[in-house]
Amino acid sequence: MAALDQSEPAAERRLRPPSLLLVLAEVRALIEFNSSILLSPLLMRAPRGDGHxxxxxxxxxxxxLSMAPMRRYLKQLGYDAHAWKMGRNLGGIASRRNALKKLLTDIHDATGRKVTIxxxxxxxxxxxxxxxxxxxxxxxxxxxxxxxxxxVRATNATRLYEALSGETVDDNSELTRAIAGDLPVPVTSIYSRTDGIVNWRTSLLRPSDTAENIEVHLASHIGLGVNAAALWAVADRLAQAEGEFCPFDRSGPFAIAYGSPVHAQSGQVA
Structure with missing residues (x-):
């Protein structure tokens, strides 16, 4: 389930950040949030898992605060949802690592169960x-x-990230390649082609028996975490039994909101 082929020449892999038009269209996040509130009765019909x-x-x-609506939704579905409790995320993949490892360890030790992130x-x-x-x-x-x-530089936040975090995305190419590659656990990437901050192609992984991409039509970057169709997809994926993985079923109440599966390398419909 590796991501895009890292052996391609850099010039061929060069991507551009989303256009100014898409950036301006991010204001629709408020509509996505309000829509999820209106659709909450429908969202509560999502599959329920084991409360891990x-x-x-x-x-x-x-x-x-940005993840509060999702945490609240997951708690309503019976999950033990946890916040990160580190204040505002000003970046630093390497510098945050130890604190995040401790947080994950604390949750794992307190619950005695594996954690979905x-x-x-x-x-x-x-x-x-x-x-x-x-x-x-x-x-x-x-x-x-x-x-x-x-x-991964194809975002409209790269320069600000580097300025605030003190890290550049090129600081540790080995770490970047590792994060882009195979994961030893099941993984789902939810994305939108109308993302105004991140080039959607940078969110694609190559599907496998334990990895998949789920496209949400017309979602914004800022609104993706409160988008009703995205929330339904998250709940559906969480409901899978531990150690099991099956492809996301794009039918159901939000069927019209999902795109067909795509090939990671080409960005074309499978």
């Missing part, structure tokens, strides 16, 4: 790194609009 612990990691510049944008990159470092504690990983594959 779920750690929600916010995106760049966001705090636990749901990460939004940069939070998803943290989640993938944790799964590589501590697979014995991670049940699965779900990312939302996370730029981990191919040309």
């Amino acid at each position: 612990p779920v750690l929600a990691l916010p995106g760049f510049l966001a705090s636990d 749901v990460g939004w944008s940069l939070g998803g990159i943290y989640a993938r790194d944790l799964a590589l470092q501590m697979p014995e504690m991670v049940r699965s990983v779900i990312t939302l609009g996370s730029p981990f594959a191919n040309d």
Whole structure:
């Protein structure tokens, strides 16, 4: 389930950040949030799992407040949802690693169960790194609009990330390649082609028996974590039994919101 082929010449893999038009269209996140509230009775019909612990990691510049709607939804479905409790996420994949490993260890030790990690944008990159470092504690990983594959500089937040975190995305190419590659746990990448912050191709992994991409039509980057169709997909993936993985069923109440599976390398419909 590796991501895009890292052996391709850099010039051929060069991607551009989303256009200014898509950036301006991010204001629709408010509509996505309000829609999820209106659709909450429908969302509560989502499959329910075994109530295992779920750690929600916010995106760049966001705090636990951004993940509060998702945590609340997951708690209503019976899951043991946890916040990251580290304030505003100002970045630093390497510098945050030890604190995140401790947080994951604390949750695992307190519950005695493996933890699913749901990460939004940069939070998803943290989640993938944790799964590589501590697979014995991670049940699965779900990312939302996370730029981990191919040309990871193709975002409209790269320069600000580097300025605030003190790290550049090229600081540790070995770490970047590892995060973009295979994970030892089941993984789902949820993304949107209308993402105004992250080039959607950087969120694609190559599907396998334990890895998949789920496209949500017309979702924004800022609204992806509160988008009703994305929330349904997260709940559906969490409901899988530990150690089992089956492809996401794109039927159901939000069927129209999902795109067909795509090949990671080409970005074409499978």
